[in-house]
Each structure stands twice: as C-alpha cells, then as structure tokens.
Amino acid sequence: xxxxxxxxxxxxxxxxxxxxxxxxxxxxxxxxxxxxxxxxxxxxxxxxxxxxxxxxxxxxxxxxxxxxxxxxxxxxxxxxxxxxxxxxxxxxxxxxxxxxxxxxxxxxxxxxxxxxxxxxxxxxxxxxxxxxxxxxxxxxxxxxxxxxxxxxxxxxxxxxxxxxxxxxxxxxxxxxxxxxxxxxxxxxxxxxxxxxxxxxxxxxxxxxxxxxxxxxxxxxxxxxxxxxxxxxxxxxxxxxxxxxxxxxxxxxxxxxxxxxxxxxxxxxxxxxxxxxxxxxxxxxxxxxxxxxxxxxxxxxxxxxxxxxxxxxxxxxxxxxxxxxxxxxxxxxxxxxxxxxxxxxxxxxxxxxxxxxxxxxxxxxxxxxxxxxxxxxxxxxxxxxxxxxxxxxxxxxxxxxxxxxxxxxxxxxxxx
Amino acid sequence: xxxxxxxxxxxxxxxxxxxxxxxxxxxxxxxxxxxxxxxxxxxxxxxxxxxxxxxxxxxxxxxxxxxxxxxxxxxxxxxxxxxxxxxxxxxxxxxxxxxxxxxxxxxxxxxxxxxxxxxxxxxxxxxxxxxxxxxxxxxxxxxxxxxxxxxxxxxxxxxxxxxxxxxxxxxxxxxxxxxxxxxxxxxxxxxxxxxxxxxxxxxxxxxxxxxxxxxxxxxxxxxxxxxxxxxxxxxxxxxxxxxxxxxxxxxxxxxxxxxxxxxxxxxxxxxxxxxxxxxxxxxxxxxxxxxxxxxxxxxxxxxxxxxxxxxxxxxxxxxxxxxxxxxxxxxxxxxxxxxxxxxxxxxxxxxxxxxxxxxxxxxxxxxxxx
Numbered sequence: 198x199x200x201x202x203x204x205x206x207x208x209x210x211x212x213x214x215x216x217x218x219x220x221x222x223x224x225x226x227x228x229x230x231x232x233x234x235x236x237x238x239x240x241x242x243x244x245x246x247x248x249x250x251x252x253x254x255x256x257x258x259x260x261x262x263x264x265x266x267x268x269x270x271x272x273x274x275x276x277x278x279x280x281x282x283x284x285x286x287x288x289x290x291x292x293x294x295x296x297x298x299x300x301x302x303x304x305x306x307x308x309x310x311x312x313x314x315x316x317x318x319x320x321x322x323x324x325x326x327x328x329x330x331x332x333x334x335x336x337x338x339x340x341x342x343x344x345x346x347x348x349x350x351x352x353x354x355x356x357x358x359x360x361x362x363x364x365x366x367x368x369x370x371x372x373x374x375x376x377x378x379x380x381x382x383x384x385x386x387x388x389x390x391x392x393x394x395x396x397x398x399x400x401x402x403x404x405x406x407x408x409x410x411x412x413x414x415x416x417x418x419x420x421x422x423x424x425x426x427x428x429x430x431x432x433x434x435x436x437x438x439x440x441x442x443x444x445x446x447x448x449x450x451x452x453x454x455x456x457x458x459x460x461x462x463x464x465x466x467x468x469x470x471x472x473x474x475x476x477x478x479x480x481x482x483x484x485x486x487x488x489x490x491x492x493x494x495x496x497x498x499x500x501x502x503x504x505x506x507x508x509x510x511x512x513x514x515x516x517x518x519x520x521x522x523x524x525x526x527x528x529x530x531x532x533x534x535x536x537x538x539x540x541x542x543x544x545x546x547x548x549x550x551x552x553x554x555x556x557x558x559x560x561x562x563x564x565x566x567x568x569x570x571x572x573x574x575x576x577x578x579x580x581x582x583x584x585x586x587x588x589x590x591x592x593x594x595x596x597x598x599x600x601x602x603x604x605x606x607x608x609x610x611x612x
Numbered sequence: 613x614x615x616x617x618x619x620x621x622x623x624x625x626x627x628x629x630x631x632x633x634x635x636x637x638x639x640x641x642x643x644x645x646x647x648x649x650x651x652x653x654x655x656x657x658x659x660x661x662x663x664x665x666x667x668x669x670x671x672x673x674x675x676x677x678x679x680x681x682x683x684x685x686x687x688x689x690x691x692x693x694x695x696x697x698x699x700x701x702x703x704x705x706x707x708x709x710x711x712x713x714x715x716x717x718x719x720x721x722x723x724x725x726x727x728x729x730x731x732x733x734x735x736x737x738x739x740x741x742x743x744x745x746x747x748x749x750x751x752x753x754x755x756x757x758x759x760x761x762x763x764x765x766x767x768x769x770x771x772x773x774x775x776x777x778x779x780x781x782x783x784x785x786x787x788x789x790x791x792x793x794x795x796x797x798x799x800x801x802x803x804x805x806x807x808x809x810x811x812x813x814x815x816x817x818x819x820x821x822x823x824x825x826x827x828x829x830x831x832x833x834x835x836x837x838x839x840x841x842x843x844x845x846x847x848x849x850x851x852x853x854x855x856x857x858x859x860x861x862x863x864x865x866x867x868x869x870x871x872x873x874x875x876x877x878x879x880x881x882x883x884x885x886x887x888x889x890x891x892x893x894x895x896x897x898x899x900x901x902x903x904x905x906x907x908x909x910x911x912x913x914x915x916x917x918x919x920x921x922x923x924x925x926x927x928x929x930x931x932x933x934x935x936x937x938x939x940x941x942x943x944x945x946x947x948x949x950x951x952x953x954x955x956x957x958x959x960x961x962x963x964x965x966x967x968x969x970x971x972x973x974x975x976x977x978x979x980x981x982x
Contacts (some may be wrong), residue, residue: 239865256871299788311967313974352928353920360929366943369935373950377957384961393968468882468916476893481754548705 209403210420216280221399231342232379233262239372249485267346268456274339275452286444289435294331295324297498300326322415326612327389331381338378347370347455353464525604527556527611534561534597543589556611571609575600617863654698655683672716684766690793700727718753724764725757732758738819739892756784775801777811796900827880831872834860838887856932860886882917889913 237246237259250561253259284290303319303326310318319325323334345367348355352364390396394411398404409417429437490607525531535543543553543563551563562568562578570577583598604610658680661667666678685691690699700725703710713892729736739745748755761780762770771777778801781783792798792812799804815836816822822829838857840846847854847970850861860866868883887895892952896903904913910926918925937944 238867241871242861247871250871255876256868311971313971351924353918353922356924356928357922359924361929362942362943363925363942364928365930365935365940365945368944370950373947373954377950377954380958381952381961384958385966388965388968390844425804466882466917467919470882476787476791478788479784482782482786484764518752545636548702566734 208406210406210409211402212398212404213402215402218399218402220277220280223273224270227266227273228378228382230266231263231270232375234266235375236379239375263348264460267343268460270339271343271452271456274343275449282444282448283441287434291425294329294332297328297331297438300329318336320415320418321413323413325412327385330388331386334378334381339375341370341374342378345374347458351465352457353465354458354463389558392490393439405503469475471492496595510563525600525607527559527604527609530600532556536602560609569605572607574605580605652689653698656887657697658682658685660944668712670712670714670716670720674717676720680765688763688765689769690767695731700724701729702727721759721764722753722757725759728758733773735819742817742821743823744821759872764847771811771813773805774811775805777813778802781812788893795891795893795895796897797895804822805878808840808849810840827872828877830885831869833885833887834866834869853932855934859932859934885919888916918978 220285227228233249234253237243237249237258240246243252250256252257253262283290289492299322303321306317306319348363348367349371355363355367360482377490390399392507394408396404396408396412404412406417530554543549543551545552545554547563549563549565551568552558552561560567560569566578568577568579574580580598580602621833658689660677661680661681664679668676668678670676690696694721699707705949712720737881744755748757760783770780778789778792778798789812793802797809799811801811813821816824834857841852842854842857844854861870865884868881870887872881872883873881891904894904896906896907900906901908903909910976911923913923914921914925914929930943933939935944
C-alpha cells in the first residue's frame with residue numbers, strides 16, 4: 198500500500214497507515230505493562246519484585262493490571278486478525294509478511310556483507326527478513342502467551358479437557374516465553390529500529406527516500422518503476438466485502454465469547470474457605486485445673502538437675518571472702534538488695550513488724566526491737582539471726598551477708 | 613646457662629604453671645559448699661500440714677485440703693535448692709496464720725501465682741503477653757496461671773519426659789491433644805519420647821503463647837514447619853525430603869504467602885499454607901490413608917478452596933517435587949524446550965547484532981579516512 202507522496206522538499210513514502218500505527222502503539226503499551234507486571238511474578242522472591250509489589254499495593258493488584266493489559270493485547274490481536282483478513286480477502290494485498298526463499302538469500306548476502314566479503318546488503322522488499330522474523334515471533338508469542346495465560350487464569354475449566362500436568366506446563370511455558378520475548382525485543386528490536394538507525398516510521402508513518410534506498414531498495418525500485426496494483430472495481434469490492442462481513446462477525450463473536458471466559462467465568466478459589474473442621478479448643482479434663490498436690494502422673498521421678506544450690510544462706514555456712522568495697526550505703530547497695538530479697542515479707546506487710554522498704558523504717562526495727570546496730574555487725578540482731586540459723590527460709594547469699602556486715606561496720610549509712 | 617638446663621627449667625616452669633591453674637580452677641569450679649539445704653520451715657510447716665486430713669472450708673463452700681505431701685516436696689525443683697514454704701506463702705510468717713481472704717480455691721491460685729515473678733520475672737513477663745493472659749484479662753478465671761501448668765508444691769522440670777508437655781496442655785485442651793497423639797508427630801512422641809517431633813510448645817511457644825488464628829501466625833507458618841522440614845540432616849533421619857519448603861516457596865500458594873510475609877503480615881490471605889493441606893494437630897504421613905494429602909483424599913482437600921475442581925486437578929499439583937522426566941514428562945520437556953530454545957535464539961540475535969555493529973564501525977572508520 199505504499200504510495201508516493203510529494204511533500205514540500207523531499208519525497209516521503211507512506212509506510213504504515215494510521216490503523217497499523219495505532220495497533221503498534223496499543224500493543225507496545227500492553228506488552229510493556231505485561232512485561233513489567235509479569236516478570237516480578239516469575240521471580241517473586243527477588244527484592245526488586247518485593248519492592249514492586251509494595252509499590253502496587255499487593256500481588257493481587259499486580260495480577261489485576263497484568264490481566265487487564267492481557268485483555269487489551271488480546272483485543273488488539275483480534276483486531277489485527279480481522280484487519281489482515283480484510284487486506285487479504287477484500288483488498289487482495291500481496292502477503293508480504295510471509296518468509297520466502299528470497300529471505301534466506303538476503304540473510305546469506307547480509308552475513309557475507311557483515312564479514313566484509315560483499316559490497317552490498319541484500320535488496321529487501323517491503324519487509325526485510327529481520328522484520329518478518331519479528332512479526333512471526335510476535336504471532337507465535339501472542340498465541341503461546343494467550344493460550345497458556347488462559348489456562349492459568351482458568352485452570353479448573355482447562356482441566357476438564359486437558360490432563361493436570363498442563364497447568365504447571367503452561368506456567369513454565371508462559372514464564373519461558375516471557376523471558377524470551379522481553380529479551381528478544383531488547384536485543385533484536387531495539388537494535389534494528391532504535392540503535393542502528395532510529396526509525397520512527399511506526400509513529401510518523403513515513404520514510405524518506407534515503408531511508409527507502411537503504412532499507413527497502415527492492416520496494417523502492419518497484420515504486421519507481423510505476424508498478425501499482427490495479428484499482429479494484431467498486432462492484433467487485435462490494436461483493437468481497439459481503440463475503441468478508443459474516444466471517445468477521447463469526448470471528449468477533451467467538452473471541453468475545455472467549456473474553457467472557459477469560460474474565461469472569463471461573464472462580465478458581467473461594468474466598469474465606471472453611472479449611473478445617475475446627476476442634477473445640479477448651480475442653481478441660483477435670484472441673485478444677487491442676488489440683489495442688491494430687492495430680493499423679495505416671496512418670497519416672499525426675500532426676501534433680503542441679504545438685505548444688507546457688508542459694509546457700511544458712512548461718513553456719515563459711516562466709517566466703519567476698520570482695521568488700523570500702524563502704525556500702527543504703528541507697529546504693531543495701532536498699533536495693535533488701536528490696537530484691539526481703540520485701541516480699543518485710544515490705545508493706547511488715548512481717549514481724551519489720552519493714553525494710555525505707556532506710557528510716559528499717560532503722561526502727563521490728564516487733565522484737567532493733568535489727569541493725571550501726572558500727573557493730575557482729576552484734577546486730579539481723580546478723581546474729583542469720584548466722585545462727587534462725588532465719589533459714591531467707592535466701593541471702595554469703596556474699597550478700599558479707600555486704601550487709603560491711604555496711605553495718607561502716608556505720609550503716611543511708612547515703 | 614646451657615640450653616639443656618634452660619629447657620629443663622622451662623619444663624618445670626610450665627608444669628608448675630599448669631598445676632597452679634588447675635588447682636585454682638578446681639577451687640573456683642567446685643561448689644563453695646555442697647551441704648544439703650536445711651529443711652526447717654518445711655519441717656515446721658509440715659508438722660501441721662503433713663496431716664492428710666487437715667482441711668478447711670472456704671466461704672464458697674469448697675473444701676480446701678491443707679495437706680502437703682512430703683513426697684511432692686521431695687520431688688519439687690524448689691525444695692531441692694532450699695526454696696521453701698515462705699518463699700511463696702509470704703503472707704504467712706507465724707502461727708496462728710492470718711485469716712484466709714479467699715472466697716474460692718481459684719482465687720487462692722490466682723493470688724499465689726504472682727509470687728513466681730519474684731524469681732522468674734522474664735518468663736512471668738512473657739506470660740503476660742500471651743493469649744492466656746488475654747483470656748484472663750477478658751475475665752476468664754480459668755485462664756491458666758503459672759501453677760496450672762507447673763504445679764504448686766510439686767513443680768518439676770516441665771519437659772522430663774518430653775511427652776509431659778502434652779499432658780500439661782491436655783488438662784484444658786484435651787480434644788486437641790487427643791488428635792495430636794494420633795498424628796505422625798504425636799504418635800512418635802508417645803511411642804518412644806521421640807526427641808525430634810514437635811510438641812505443643814515447639815509450635816505455640818512456651819510462655820508467650822500467641823493466638824494461632826491470626827494472620828501473622830498464618831503467614832509465618834511455612835517457616836515454622838521449615839524449621840525442621842528444611843533441615844536435611846533431620847529429614848534424612850526419617851527419609852523425608854528437605855526440599856519441600858523451597859519448592860513450596862516457588863509454587864502459586866507459596867509465592868502469595870512470601871509476598872504477604874514480606875509486606876503485609878497483618879492482612880489475612882487465603883492462599884494455602886502447610887496446615888491447610890496437611891492438617892494442624894492431625895498431620896499424618898502422606899502414605900497414611902487417613903492423611904488429608906493421601907492420594908485418595910487429595911482432591912477433597914483441594915476442594916476446600918477449589919470446590920469445583922475435577923478429577924484431573926490433583927495432577928496439576930506437582931507436589932513438593934522437582935520437575936522430573938519420570939513424574940511430569942510433559943512439564944519436563946516444556947522446561948527443556950525453553951531452557952535450550954531461549955538461549956539459542958538470544959545468542960543468535962546477539963551474534964548477528966554484534967556482526968552488524970562491527971561492520972558498521974569498520975565502515976565508519978574507513979569512510980572518515982579519505
């Protein structure tokens with residue numbers, strides 16, 4: 198459909214009409230979104246993917262975007278099928294996208310040229326082998342991705358027809374094809390269309406004469422030779438359109454029905470499933486919980502784990518020489534020690550009238566008189582009681598006793 | 613000094629040094645005193661409380677036995693290290709005792725267990741964060757306190773033997789423990805005190821037991837199971853695969869869960885975790901016909917979430933198995949195809965593009981030279 202148009206200045210050649218350019222742009226956008234939302238799903242454990250899921254607010258959102266883009270791509274693909282059919286059936290445009298013997302020849306010539314064994318590249322026609330390969334790869338890819346995507350989207354329905362293994366296989370193929378497609382676009386397409394020579398004809402629709410000479414010389418020669426397809430008589434065109442219309446309608450109906458399946462037919466997994474027959478959680482064996490001393494477990498007597506007690510506080514214990522600091526005070530050492538060890542009894546409850554909560558209270562002593570005699574540890578009733586084994590249930594270590602003694606000897610200071 | 617005498621001196625110097633160190637070490641390591649602790653309060657208290665008929669009636673009408681068996685104390689971890697009656701019964705220091713303030717037996721337990729904090733503060737604090745404490749805070753009197761699990765006068769090591777733990781939990785959770793004992797884990801524990809299988813506390817924690825029905829627990833569950841099931845040494849002992857977790861992580865279910873775990877641990881998700889298929893307390897060996905994932909039951913297990921799944925469905929689940937020619941030939945060849953076709957196509961592209969770049973560069977260099 199290339200026509201020669203005279204623009205002011207240089208000659209330009211229409212390469213893609215508006216319909217083709219729009220298809221390209223929509224396909225390009227949906228492909229990019231599918232790639233960006235698909236690859237994180239293929240490699241979900243990579244930190245990049247995790248960040249990506251976070252940006253989109255969850256893997257569900259990413260899937261939703263992926264599915265939506267897939268539908269857009271499918272619509273473009275169906276449109277393309279209808280368009281190609283129109284060109285072939287109605288307009289009888291030569292089928293210029295199918296690879297032919299010529300293309301093999303061009304590859305051979307190009308390789309020789311790149312190796313420096315030939316002066317010129319092959320003389321490409323309307324579409325070079327590079328373009329044809331990409332177009333066929335796109336058709337193959339769209340078919341594989343559409344088919345396997347459908348299977349994964351609707352696994353229950355798929356497995357009414359296919360064996361179970363089809364689903365994991367579809368997943369493998371979908372991922373494999375995705376990686377292939379994305380990398381092929383980056384290597385092949387980006388090089389040929391963006392890097393080698395920035396070709397914007399897919400957006401502007403036009404090529405200059407110079408570009409035509411370089412990239413489609415055979416087509417240019419045809420145009421220059423004035424070879425143009427004969428115009429189709431209106432009556433013939435009308436007749437062909439009548440044949441085309443029902444075919445297009447059938448195809449459209451089939452695809453629409455397919456979309457319906459794609460989008461809303463199957464509920465693969467239910468929300469909030471009742472997963473477990475729930476066991477009653479609280480079913481006590483006896484009315485009262487573990488009774489104090491009567492639980493008899495048929496167990497071997499537990500061996501005593503640590504034979505040597507750490508708490509060793511009886512009066513006749515040989516007081517080990519604890520390192521004694523120059524002077525202990527109530528506020529720094531003794532108060533906290535009593536708070537930790539003694540207040541359970543000699544706290545607010547003041548067992549035996551003795552309250553060790555504060556310095557003042559402690560110095561008042563208990564019901565049987567003073568407990569501490571400053572300056573004379575050996576005769577302090579507390580020390581006498583402990584060392585005489587009269588306070589056996591308290592757990593003061595020998596070092597702690599030594600501390601108290603040192604404090605008493607130093608005058609039992611508060612600060 | 614000749615080298616010979618020097619060596620001899622050095623030898624004796626080392627001998628002396630080593631023996632000094634050893635002697636001082638033995639002094640430090642050996643207990644300062646290994647005398648048995650005195651049992652005087654026990655003796656004193658048991659002079660009355662050793663009477664099996666001693667009891668009192670609480671205001672609630674319950675009869676409270678005041679008998680303390682010497683035998684229980686003998687086996688208790690506390691008595692053996694000299695911790696005696698007054699350590700816990702700190703409100704009683706003389707006879708006659710102060711009047712009993714409790715209305716019921718339960719009130720008595722609820723009052724006394726707080727003395728455990730004195731020595732076991734870190735475990736005590738953990739229990740305050742537990743689900744049991746939440747139940748207590750909500751007004752449930754029966755929510756367990758320290759003594760309900762550990763006992764009062766007969767506190768013993770809680771995990772000797774291991775199966776004792778399930779006995780303890782069984783007091784309140786008897787249905788669950790019964791189910792657990794029939795599971796592959798519980799049966800092994802009850803049979804020969806298996807040291808590897810999980811007991812209640814392995815999964816639920818010890819003192820800070822959390823509600824296992826939360827999304828956080830759910831999302832962390834695969835890792836919990838992986839703690840043992842991804843350990844090759846442990847699994848090798850029982851002929852089990854330790855790849856199950858890695859393969860799960862790559863599955864549809866696992867991908868969802870790992871994403872949730874990383875980002876939204878508090879949001880509920882339905883994607884299957886281990887227990888959804890294998891069961892919770894009723895986990896059985898896959899070969900066991902009663903197992904939820906036994907071939908015969910697998911479809912109905914899948915149907916919990918995929919209610920309309922047909923008979924082919926279970927084959928779509930490749931299990932926790934790597935792709936293999938024997939198990940999944942079609943999948944194997946699809947993988948193989950992309951594993952070889954993709955690199956082939958991409959390398960061809962790369963080589964072709966490089967050829968063009970080289971030629972274009974050569975041309976440019978040539979044309980720039982006149």
